[in-house]
Structures are given as structure tokens and as C-alpha cells.
Amino acid sequence: MKAEPAERLDPRAKTLWRITGALGALPLLAVGGFISWSLLRVAPLPLGVLPSLAALVLFVVLAGVIPDLRWRRWRYEIRDEEVDLQRGIFWVSRTLVPLARIQHVDTQSGPLQRRFGLATVVFYTAAGANQIPELSAPVAAEVRDRISELTREQDEL
């Protein structure tokens, strides 16, 4: 197969993912803290602290480590005939979607994404959706238009 896809996501994605990761891990912290609090009344000190410590480690991983790894792996490229995606931290997957199979393309952006000026490109085939997340809004629009244009050019085969 060809070399890695050329394009990367917008660097601001890392910040966004850190925030969403932290928000997602907050309940975890709360649960860990609660278990510690209830354990500390009956158990000796080191055992009681363990749950909150574990929760803290998970929090750091989710909010600090994973966004970076994820961003470093994520690459995409829109070739003449196919969209090429690479992603995944542990299981690295490389996805090839022929442009001729793409039925339509969207850009989407949530409230948090808009704050960072980011958007996600989603393209649909008959077997489901694929996405390129966290591109800066103008790039996303460009990618969307490019895909839709190339899709139209493909002859039916």
C-alpha cells in the first residue's frame, strides 16, 4: 500500500479532545472519590486512597495522554479515486473508501467545536458513515466540496 495519508487534523483538536476527555472523566473522579470517602471510614489508609488514585490516573490518561496519541495517529488524504483514513491508538486502522461509493457528504459542528472553529466531515456510503473529525471549519468545507466534486466525476462502475 501507499505511504501514510498526507494530511493531519487541525492542532486545535488536541485541546478540544482534552476538554471533552476531561468532561467525560469527571464522573469517574466523582465515583473514585466517593468510594474512597466511604472506604476511609472503615478501612486503613492506603487501601482507602487507592480508588481515588486509580480514578486520577484514568483521568490523566483520558484527558492528557489519549488526545495526543490520537491526534498523532489521525491522518487523511483525498486521492483522485479514494478517501484514505488512518486512525486508532492501539489498533491502527487504515480505511479506504472509493469516491464512487460515496452517496453524500456533510459537515457537522457541535457547540464546543464551533467555539474552536472546528468541524467534522461525514461521508456516507451504502454501508454506513465515515468521518474526518476536527478540521478547521474552512478546511472542512473545502474537503466536503472536494469529495462531493470528485464523487460526481467518478463514472459508474
Place this chain on the structure above:
Amino acid sequence: MSSEARHLHPAAMLIDAARTIRRWVSAFVIPGVALLASRGFDTRTLALILLGAIVAAALAAIWGFLSWRATTYEVSGGAFRLRRGVLQKNERTIPLEHVQSVDTVQGIIQRFFGVVEVRVETAGGGASEPDASLPALARADAEALRREIEGSGRAPVEEETAGPTVLRRLSTRDLFIAGATSGQIGVAFSLLAVFSQVFDDLGNVFSEELVRRVFEQIAPNSAVVVLLLVLAVGLLAWLLAIAGTILAHAGFTLSREGDFLYIKRGLLERREATIPIARIQAVRIVEGVLRQPFGLASLRVESAGYGEASGVSTTLFPLLPREDAVKLLLDAAPEFTVDPTLEPLPARALRRYVFRAIVPVLFVAAAVALASPLAIEFAAWGFLAVFLLVLPAALFGWLRYRDAGWAYGGELLVVRSRLLARTTTIAPRRRLQSRDVIRSPFQRRARLATIRAQVASGGGGAELRVTDLGADAAEALTGELGPGARRLRR
């Protein structure tokens, strides 16, 4: 082709009335019973209930007649139109090119009147374009309607030809074999589990004393009781699985006319389904655990609907000898006819398959080791059990490794894998919606990779997957399956 508005078969009145009554009964059964319970069984109450029932039946019958009179259907102006509604009129128009299939179902009531229910299924439109259902049509009318709708896309030349040619019919003997080997024992087991709740309540009817005495009589040893019970439940589950298969697949007939496949099946409820051959995305040959030793298999198709990802995964034929599968495909879906020798996986993949199979067992072992520092004897038993599990697990891993394989040629991708059943999936290159190469760090170290190709099917697609083929082969194959490779070859 167009036609004037037509009414349903008069049996529709009765079917409609029966449905109304069924609704009322379910609404009134609780208050009715309460009434009976409070006032007891005197003649006046009974008379009142009887009178109520007669009035209700009469009302339902009148309503049935009115709604029959109000319901008409026609095919005109390139669309199927259905008018309904006694008080609130409702007209539904479905453009013919949006019709995905015209299926007929024959429930028990319909069977009694010799009519069929026709379902005009659409897809793509989703909720804004629901399906239309005609509860009762004479068989000939249903056939005529189907021809009108489906014929719109075809040349109306083959009018009055012999009709669909039967490709294969499931014999009664095969039907029983299919039931006995269906492997739906698991499903039946869970059904039994639900029923056992009910039986528990029933069990309270017999006194515990009686039950105990019966058990003491037949089996003084509790282990024997358990064994007998397990055997009995197993047998019952098996019989249920057979019964389920017979209900669903009795009289299974696959036939073809032009570009359409027709499937008829069912014992009490006759079902007929249409599959446009052009919409078939992939074919699966499934050799169940109980069937493979006898060289038997079942055939399934993944087909896509109109427009978006709606479609179905359907049984094309429930049981046939493995070697007949390809022959049947030649008649039913010639595009998918292939039976290549498969590329095996590299020898270094075996270790990963065995590893994957025994990891869950090792987890169990760890749990046992952690849980049993207290009782040495228990730990010993636990380890013995784990040891007894590890060997079958390893064997299972080896089986999965041996049965995995792939081939690509003549624009057809063939992939074989085993979960429990050994499944061979065939899909043409132009049906593949996307391809993935997936690698974990372990796989990278062993120069292996997993490939996955997706085809459209009901509910978001079906996949063809080969785990742990050589990394180079995986990359070459994904390249070959792409659109670029074809251009180069030209």
C-alpha cells in the same frame, strides 16, 4: 400500465372486524373479569356480557364493511395509490420506482379465506414514506398487482409465460434435518428459561411434599436428578428448535423469474418474499457446527434496498449439501458463482489464533487462583477444570485458524472464517463500500494484519473479515480491491 381503483377481497371486512374485536377484547378483559369477580356468576351478569359481546361484534362488522368500502388501491401514473379511512380519508401514493418489494404473507385467518396479505415495502424514504399493507387480496389479484408494480421496470413481454421457475424446494426430510441441526438450541434454551419462571408458579400448585416424594422415588441420588433434568431440558430445547424451524421453513421454495428471486415459506403463516437479483450485495454459505460434519450448509444473501442503507439479510435456502450451493448460485445469482481454492493464513498466525482462544480461559484461571487461597482442595479442582478448558479452547483456536482463508479473482472476493459456524462469504469488488487494514502492535510485530471489507446490507452493512493474514498480502489485496488497480489492468 394503469388500472382503475379496485377494492380488496370481501374477506378484508371480516379480517378487519376480527382485528377490531381483538383490540376490544384486550382492552375489556381486565374490567370484565373484575366485574365477574365482584358480582359472581349470576344469569344477569352473563346476559349482560353476552349482549355486550353481540353489540360489539355487530359494530365491528359494520365498521369492517365501511372500511372495506372506503379502501381502494390502484396503479396509475407511475405510482401505487392506496385510499383508506372511513371518517378521516387518507390517500397514500408511492412512486413505483421507490417500491423495494411486494411481499405476500398469509396468516391463519387469511389462510382460512384463501386470501393473502400484500405488503408493498419501500425503503429509503424512512418514516415519511411508510409501507402500505393490503390485508386481503385474492391470490390472482395479488399476483396481478405484483406484476403491475414490478413489471413497470421490465418489458411486459413475458406475460403468460410459465411463471417463475422453481430452482429448489425443501423436502420434508430436509426440513426435519434442518430443524435438528439448526443450532438454535441456544435460542430455545433461553425461551425455556423464561418459561421456567412460569413453571415455577405452576410448581406451587403441587405440594412440595409430593414433588420431593416423586424425586425420592425415581432418583435417590441428587446428581442423577440434575443430570436427568439437564437432559430433559436439552431434549425439550431441541424439539422446540425443530418446531421453530418447521414453522418458519416448511415448504421452502426458491424460484426465479427474470431478474427476481421469489421465496415462499412457512407452515401456518405463508410468507413470500421477493429479492431483486441486482440488489444482492453478498452471498454467504454457512456451515453450522452440526451441519458441517454431514456436508450440509445454508445459503444467505445480503441485499441492499433502494437508495440508502436499508435492505435485508435473508435466508436464500435453509439446508442443502455444500456442493450443491454453488450449483444453486449458478441459477439464482450467477454473478456470485465461484468456488476457488482459498489462500491459507501464514503459519505464524496460528499462535495468535490459539492465544486469542485461550485468553478468556486464562482469565477464568486467574479469577479462580485469586478467589481460592482459602480452600486448597477447591483450588485444585478449579485448576483441573481450567486445564480441561484450555485444551478445547486451544483446539477451537486451531480450528478457526485452519478454516480461515481468502481468495480474490475474477472481480470476486471470497472470504472464509469460523465463529462457530464456518462461513464463506462471496462479494464482487464493485459492491465493496470500504476496506480497512487493521493492525494491533502484536500483529505488527508478527507482520500480520486484519482486513475488513464492507458491503451494504440491512442496518448499516455487513462485513467480510480476514484476521491475521500476512501484512504484505493484506496491503496487496486492499490495493487490488480498489478502483485504481482496475484502471491499471486495463
